[in-house]
Structures are given as structure tokens and as C-alpha cells.
């Protein structure tokens with residue numbers, strides 16, 4: 001296991017990704033971790049991440065320097081390297097030549113473990129204002145760039161390595177090889193972390209935690225909660241009761257499909273709660289997006305809680321929390337961000353009902369969850385599902401939500417997804433969906449004048465939903481989508497394509 005100390009770099013998740021791509025398990029921890037805690041985790045190596053601070057700044061993040069006398073190999077990246085050098089008696093100074101972007105790395109010591117198999121000269125990606133001016137005793141320079149004499153350093157005997165550039169980004173093409181060398185040549189890790197081994201350990205862990213008690217799990221139909229439920233099922237079978245709240249704001253036949261896959265095939269114990277009319281009634285006449293979200297969130301919580309209470313003596317609540325959420329909430333540096341759209345989940349429930357949380361995916365990234373889903377034999381259709389918001393189609397119907405409008409949007413959405421899938425775009429897109437506008441426009445069908453609804457198609461590419469670009473779908477496909485929708489869905493006579501990026505727009509319209 002590798003520990004990554006989070007000094008606040010925006011690339012920390014990338015470091016973790018790279019390490020895991022080498023099939024080595026790693027965890028990102030804040031620098032407030034104590035040397036004792038590190039000792040008990042017994043990592044095979046420690047990576048000190050980059051960060052925006054300068055090591056001599058008053059409140060710059062620090063880790064207990066005792067980590068340098070534990071005999072564990074350390075790789076410091078950018079700020080991490082400077083911190084190590086500073087802590088061991090070297091000197092760092094604000095350099096008069098700031099360096100951002102590409103630089104040519106000249107490897108001076110090809111015998112160095114980190115640079116094994118790497119050419120004499122290779123591009124690297126820099127982003128720093130400070131530079132090392134004096135190395136501590138025992139360190140030597142292993143690589144330089146035109147502006148940075150000490151671009152890489154090593155204390156071979158102690159197995160301490162420092163890189164001024166970022167090996168984790170794609171702009172450093174040999175960066176992955178360097179990390180690979182650190183993991184296997186320096187730390188002696190073995191490439192044994194796979195989703196099968198993860199599932200085996202997670203199952204044992206869940207069994208040890210839950211014992212013979214009962215667990216409640218909320219299913220949304222999305223990848224995360226489905227994989228969580230399948231994993232928990234493998235561990236404790238019928239001791240798990242899943243609750244699926246059908247709020248009437250789902251896609252066409254969603255609840256039915258889920259029933260077939262999770263209940264009939266995987267034999268999960270699921271309670272389907274049909275409360276469609278409850279939601280529709282509460283939403284009647286509501287146009288404001290935030291109001292819609294609040295109403296849906298509140299009813300969902302009430303319904304879920306009432307159902308959960310029926311499961312007597314339940315002590316645990318399963319949740320599909322993923323690693324990026326954990327990292328964000330633990331980061332000492334990420335300040336509170338403005339609420340753009342309120343999201344809901346069952347976050348408040350554990351405290352209210354005195355339930356203990358079981359979050360078996362909390363150290364996984366999304367693509368790992370998908371791989372785990374495959375290992376657990378979930379069908380592709382579920383594993384590769386695009387994200388779908390909790391408030392569902394209600395935030396894709398601009399203006400009032402009615403049964404009739406839901407029906408129209410459901411039909412449009414089904415055609416859109418059919419075409420996107422047939423065109424081979426479903427997995428390439430982060431999301432693709434339709435939005436029903438509160439507008440009508442004039443059209444002509446046969447010899448008749450029509451005055452009907454307009455739908456907007458939204459298709460975006462994204463890595464993490466923080467930013468997104470509108471997808472450059474082929475005109476032929478867009479034409480086919482538009483033709484089919486207008487011909488097949490009664491009540492729609494115009495289709496438009498949304499060409500806005502995020503930011504400044506958002507992915508959903510409400």
C-alpha cells in the first residue's frame with residue numbers, strides 16, 4: 001500500500017489514479033496524519049504531493065518529519081519535494097524564473113532507480129515558483145531542465161526521491177514509467193490489487209462489520225448504488241433490504257428494468273415503493289427549480305425513512321459513496337463552495353435513525369466501480385449507465401411538471417437514447433438527455449398547422465461533471481434524432497440542440 005500525503009495539489013487524484021493503474025492500492029490522507037498512524041498503516045512507500053503553498057509560508061501544510069526516519073521510501077513531488085528538502089536541512093528559495101508548462105528534462109543519472117529505462121532527454125511538465133537552491137547532505141542531482149538545475153534528486157541509501165515536475169500528468173509522457181519505477185524498483189510493491197481481490201476483501205469486511213444484523217440500502221437505479229447493493233448482497237445476502245422509491249420522475253420503464261436485473265437475476269431483496277402520485281401532487285403548480293428540488297428531496301427523505309422504519313432492528317445503512325467525495329470532504333484546503341444547485345441524499349438519516357454507515361466503495365473511483373460491477377456480474381446496461389439526477393425528469397421539464405408532460409419527455413428521452421446507443425455514442429458521452437421547454441411553436445404536419453412543444457437535446461462530454469463541453473455529434477445523427485422525435489412523439493414539433501459548455505452553463509437546465 002502507498003500513502004499519498006495531500007498537500008493540496010489539484011493533481012492528487014491523478015497521482016492516486018496512476019498508482020492504481022499499476023495495480024497497487026493507495027490512499028490519499030491529509031498531512032495532519034500522525035507518524036504513529038502511518039506506522040500502523042505500514043505503507044510500502046509514501047508520496048508527498050504537490051501543493052499551491054510555499055514551504056516558508058506561515059500556514060503552509062506540514063507533515064510530521066518523523067516520517068523521514070521510519071525507513072519507508074518517500075517520493076516528493078513539487079511542493080512535496082521542497083518540503084522534504086526543507087525538513088532535511090536543504091534550502092528552497094523563490095526562483096526569479098517561474099516555470100509553468102513544458103520543459104525538457106535532462107536525465108543525468110541513468111543508473112538511478114527512478115529513471116531506469118528512460119531516455120536521456122524527455123519532456124516534463126512544470127508548475128512552480130519556488131526552487132531548491134541547496135540539497136541536504138547525502139542527496140544528489142539526478143535530472144535538470146534549462147531553468148531548474150535541481151529538477152530531480154535522490155538520497156539512494158535512504159530511498160528518498162524528489163521530482164520538481166509532475167510525473168502524474170499526461171504532459172509528462174514518461175511520468176508513468178517513473179512512478180512505476182518508484183512503486184516496483186524502489187518500494188518493492190507487487191501488482192496485486194485487482195477488482196476481484198478488492199471484492200474479496202470488501203465482502204469479508206462487510207461480514208465482519210455487519211455480523212448477523214440487518215442493513216438497509218437505498219437504490220436509485222444508478223451505477224454506484226447498484227454496485228454497492230450487489231457487493232453487500234454477496235456478503236450478507238438477505239440481511240440486506242433495498243428500498244427503491246419510484247417517484248414517478250424516472251425514465252421510461254426504469255423501475256421495471258431494475259426489477260428484472262437486480263431482483264430477478266441477482267436475487268436482491270428489494271422493496272419497490274410506488275409514490276408517484278405523492279410527488280406529482282406536491283409538485284403541482286411549482287415552477288421554481290430550487291423549490292422543485294427541495295420538495296422532491298423532502299418527500300424522498302420522508303418516504304425513505306418511513307420505509308426504513310418498517311425494517312425492524314436494522315442497524316446499518318449502505319451507501320454508494322465514492323472516493324472523490326471522500327477526498328473533497330477531507331481536504332483541509334478546499335473551502336466551502338457556493339451552492340449552485342441543492343442535491344439531496346439520505347445523508348441526515350443515519351443520525352436520525354441511529355444507523356451505522358457501510359460505504360464499501362468509498363476508496364474507489366468511478367471507473368473502478370464499473371469494473372467491480374462487471375466482476376459482480378452486473379449487466380453492461382447497468383454498469384455503463386450515464387449519471388441521472390436525483391430529482392429526475394422534474395428538473396428537465398422547465399416550468400410545471402404534469403403527468404402529461406412527463407409522458408412526452410419520457411417518450412422523447414427513450415428515442416434519444418436509442419439513437420445515441422445505436423450510433424455508438426452512449427459510453428463516449430458523460431450524459432445525453434432531452435429537456436422539455438415551457439414554450440410552443442408553430443409547425444406544419446401534412447396540411448395542418450400545428451402549435452406544439454419544443455424539446456432541447458443536451459449531450460455533453462466531461463471527466464467529472466465539474467466542467468463539460470457540448471458534444472460535437474454528427475449532423476446525420478442529430479437529424480435522425482430530430483426526425484424520429486417529431487414523427488413519433490405526439491405533442492412535439494420542434495427539436496433544438498444545446499451548444500453551451502459548462503461553465504458558464506450547467507449540465508442540467510434547472
Ligand code: XMP
Pocket residue numbers: 293340341342343344387388389390391431465502505506507508509
Ligand atoms: P450540473 O447541472 O450542476 O450537474 O452541471 C452536474 C452533475 O450533477 C448531476 N445532478 C444531480 N445529481 N442529484 C444528483 O444526484 C441532483 O439533485 C443533481 N443535480 C444535478 C447532473 O446530472 C450532472 O451529472
